[in-house]
Amino acid sequence: MALYTDTVMDHFMHPRNVGEIADADGVGQVGNAKCGDIMKMYLKIKDGVIEDVKFETFGCGSAIASSSMATEMIKGKTIDEALAVTNRQVVEALGGLPAHKLHCSVLAEESIKSAIKNYYDRNGIEYDHSKFPDDCGEVESCRMV
Amino acid sequence: MALYTDTVMDHFMHPRNVGEIADADGVGQVGNAKCGDIMKMYLKIKDGVIEDVKFETFGCGSAIASSSMATEMIKGKTIDEALAVTNRQVVEALGGLPAHKLHCSVLAEESIKSAIKNYYDRNGIEYDHSKFPDDCGEVESCRMV
Amino acid sequence: MIYADNAATTKMSPVALAAMLPALEDNYGNPSSLHSVGQHAAELLQSAREAMARCLNCKPREILFTSGGSEADNQALLSAAELGRLKGKKHIISTAFEHHAVLHSLKRLEKQGFEVTLLPVGPTGTVTAQQVKEAIRPDTCLVTVMYANNEIGSILPIEEIGAVCREAGVLFHTDAVQATGHLPIDVKAQHIDMLSLSGHKFHGPKGVGALYVRQGVPITSLIEGGAQERGKRAGTENVPGIAAMAAALEDACAHMEENRAKVTALRDKLIAGLSQIPHSALNGDPVNRLPGNVNFCFEGIEGESLLLLLDDAGICASSGSACTSGSLDPSHVLLAIGRPHEVAHGSLRLSLSEWNQPWEIDHILREVPRVVAYLRSMSPVWKD
Amino acid sequence: MIYADNAATTKMSPVALAAMLPALEDNYGNPSSLHSVGQHAAELLQSAREAMARCLNCKPREILFTSGGSEADNQALLSAAELGRLKGKKHIISTAFEHHAVLHSLKRLEKQGFEVTLLPVGPTGTVTAQQVKEAIRPDTCLVTVMYANNEIGSILPIEEIGAVCREAGVLFHTDAVQATGHLPIDVKAQHIDMLSLSGHKFHGPKGVGALYVRQGVPITSLIEGGAQERGKRAGTENVPGIAAMAAALEDACAHMEENRAKVTALRDKLIAGLSQIPHSALNGDPVNRLPGNVNFCFEGIEGESLLLLLDDAGICASSGSACTSGSLDPSHVLLAIGRPHEVAHGSLRLSLSEWNQPWEIDHILREVPRVVAYLRSMSPVWKD
Ligand SMILES: Cc1ncc(COP(=O)(O)O)c(C=O)c1O
Ligand SMILES: Cc1ncc(COP(=O)(O)O)c(C=O)c1O
Ligand code: FES
Ligand code: FES
The missing domain is CATH 3.90.1150.10 (Aspartate Aminotransferase, domain 1)
Structure with missing residues (x-):
């Protein structure tokens, strides 16, 4: 399919790290069913390192591929490294996305941040709220990008 | 050519009675070079009968075919019979003309009338002016039909 | 591959291809040309027009060839609006689930001061003639309701709607792009004033369609220029496409x-x-x-x-x-x-x-x- | 028959036919469809767009496919007029011997309040850049001058006219229907903002054409509906025709x-x-x-x-x-x-x-x- 790069199609057809982590240390969910895309990220964190990560996604091909790629990019990384992952990097790693699909990569970035925020909250760790996205469900409009 | 009937094409390709009659008894010309069509009719008349007729035409295929057909229709006929020939009859004899070509058949009718009028004028015969077309050259507009 | 997307477009039928190829390869004249190569093309065009007319039960001269269903829809709405403007009638009735070719044309007309009533289509996706009847006002210049919906496939009661419109003296257009070749069409019995269709939805070619316009309904050009299509649609005719569309429609209607x-x-x-x-x-x-x-x-x-x-x-x-x-x-x-x-x-x-x-x-x-x-x-x- | 009416239309070249047939027979998908049959058609469309762009020296996204030269002319003039209206500029310059697709569109705009200056073309049938320059006014929104005349064949100095327009900040459209494939085109060097062409004038198919629109020039839809052609020209794309036109143009430019x-x-x-x-x-x-x-x-x-x-x-x-x-x-x-x-x-x-x-x-x-x-x-x- 010319719509997506081979890398996108590979991650869509064979998504890495799908599923849930029952005893996750941080869980984040972003997106909105009304808009047709929800991403949920589960993190297992030990000594500030992301030891395991899994995702569940309801969304288009590029949303699933972005989730899969994002989990690969943060697995085994420190929290700070994971926080530094941007949607641009996800897009680059995927070899590009169609312009109107960029918002799926934004969801990937935000779902990681949301899960880390949840980890901070659970553990009473201080953080700069302005650097994190709002919680899921507060989306006013479907047009995110 | 689908444009014209076989009869039109036959009369166009092999026009009957083309030429001039040097010692004609009546000559009529209608149409206008500006409009792209002029028809000239020459009559040889004896005892009220059209013994010979010839035409010259500058005009489209249907103008030439109409002239040719009209000469055939009046040859050997009395003046009154010739005057009764209408453009409708010419069109019928040709098996039809495209709508925007009907005015060519009008020229044929008028050229006969014009030639007969000229014969009347030369011979001082009285006639009803209202039944004859105006002389050539007085056309105001090219749109005749 | 299993092709189950025939509402998006269809594969051309062998019959349509067989009608198209000679026109592409040999019969290439311009129908406006007087010489025999052009006149052969003009004959093809005329036979296609006659075949289309037989399938819709109309006169050949009531068929206007276009570049597809979208153009036909646009021209139908433009023409009705032009007429409405002349008569001071600026209200149009349609449905909420028309194709965008209709809905976006209506949006354009709204910007120009027309008022549009989009009838709700209910859970099964249809409107009744009664709904249309109640929506008609003295200033209604057009009712445009699709024959069948392209997404959910529901078939609308266009014959009844046509009857209501005819009785009220309101123009009735139907977008029959999804219906043509699949459902019976009889523009007379169904009281249709204008009907849009598109070749590639019934195993004909893409890029060619038609607008049926009942004789007497004045039509406005969308594309101005040469005198093709009796001065109502300029542009050298796509003769191979038109011939293939006509063949596809005849085939579809026969079977x-x-x-x-x-x-x-x-x-x-x-x-x-x-x-x-x-x-x-x-x-x-x-x-x-x-x-x-x-x-x-x-x-x-x-x-x-x-x-x-x-x-x-x-x-x-x-x-x-x-x-x-x-x-x-x-x-x-x-x-x-x-x-x-x-x-x-x-x-x-x-x-x-x-x-x-x-x-x-x-x-x-x-x-x-x-x-x-x-x-x-x-x-x-x-x-x- | 000796065919000497190539300005009316041409016979398709073997190259164009070879590009068209596979798209007619096998590659029949709708380019808007996500599945692979549709995406193969989308690829064909994109390659055709790229080929056309190479021939005109523009970007692929600057090519808008239409149903022919008439539609392209109509859309170019509509777009320029829309822009002029917004800016309060309602004067258009053209020539007395344009094709009717341009002249009749101008007539329509005159009825809507535009003022049109038709430059005289003199005994050899041309206009000079100087004539255009002198006719340009502060309220001129468009200059539209054909590249070559369809009847008498004269070639107009469009590069010089383009330069004059660019300098004056006035949009320049050229009807290049007769020139395309026969005369060199370089929209950049020739300072062209919009250019119309038609497939069947250079051994491509009938019923397909294109409008080049320089990036940044806002374009108005003539046919509303689906989001094809980046929302500027609705209707399922005539992929076989477009592929054939692109092949014909590449062939014409190469030779x-x-x-x-x-x-x-x-x-x-x-x-x-x-x-x-x-x-x-x-x-x-x-x-x-x-x-x-x-x-x-x-x-x-x-x-x-x-x-x-x-x-x-x-x-x-x-x-x-x-x-x-x-x-x-x-x-x-x-x-x-x-x-x-x-x-x-x-x-x-x-x-x-x-x-x-x-x-x-x-x-x-x-x-x-x-x-x-x-x-x-x-x-x-x-x-x-
Ligand atoms: C100069 C010119 N412009 C526009 C057109 C219109 O092109 P088409 O008939 O393909 O719409 C033609 C040919 O017919 C032409 O020669
Ligand atoms: C109901 C309906 N109307 C109009 C159209 C437009 O037809 P086209 O794409 O051939 O212009 C379509 C299909 O795309 C359709 O399904
Ligand atoms: S989830 Fe809808 S565009 Fe990606
Ligand atoms: S002479 Fe011109 S139409 Fe007959």
């Missing part, structure tokens, strides 16, 4: 009953099978629908993912999902019949033709449930 | 110099020979003309009769005669270059392609004088 029976059987088997999927719902009327149309919503599913996985499983299908369209709002048709946004994202349209085989239906019935279950398994919102 | 040399030689032989006919006159510029265009007036002759007799002699030609067009006024182009009505009725256009053979020229040179003499012999106004 309409037989095809309809065959395709309806396949469709109903598909509908019965897919209905077994938990939390699924058929969109559109179960009975009063296009022979080839199957359209479901699967809760907890996003349409694009479904299509991509079905493609991988050898099935070409379509979806009213927002993600497939580049917009983020799901299909206006599914919203119009009352599907909530989250459900409308998970729609699947399978549109069959008489060339689909029973084994293909079996394959689809195996693959769709599998893919739906897989996608639900990775969904954060779906827990059975 | 342009070679074809031009060959066709010009045939043309000049024809012009020299026909000039021998008494009371004949070449229309258009002897040198600065389309490679394949020959156009004469023969006094005392009516064009349609000439064409019919030439057809019988195996020659397909054309005329600006009133009688060939259904109107009674002769060609506006011949009147624009100052031919009197009576002379304009007797015109003959022979338009050659690289497929014409030297023996065909010899045959034409034998037949035309014979037929002219015959018709003069039966004319009441012609006496040598």
